[in-house]
Amino acid sequence: MSTPRKSFFATLGTFVEVFGSAAAVSNAVEGGRAPKPRHLRNLGIDADAFRSIGKL
Template sequence: MSTPRKNKFFATLDTFATVFGSAAAVSSAVDAGRAPKDKHLKNLGIDPVSFRSIGKI
């Protein structure tokens, strides 16, 4: 009975770590004036094409 609960806990923990890591990577890249990787933007639910068009007219 405890196995499904543990699996859900670790899946939630993995998701949290992925999102937190992606947020840190995107923040660091933007702060350094670089374009963040597409995978990190997608993990945060941000469209990479739209993100790159920010500030362009």
């Protein structure tokens, strides 16, 4: 019985982590700041590729 409960909380924790990272990246970009690499990594975004957006 502990496996479904553990799985539920693990999934919930992952959701909260991803949602929090999305909010942090959004706030940083709106504020004209670079987001922390940890938050980009949580979203599956390469930090170097993100920094190069808009540069030619």
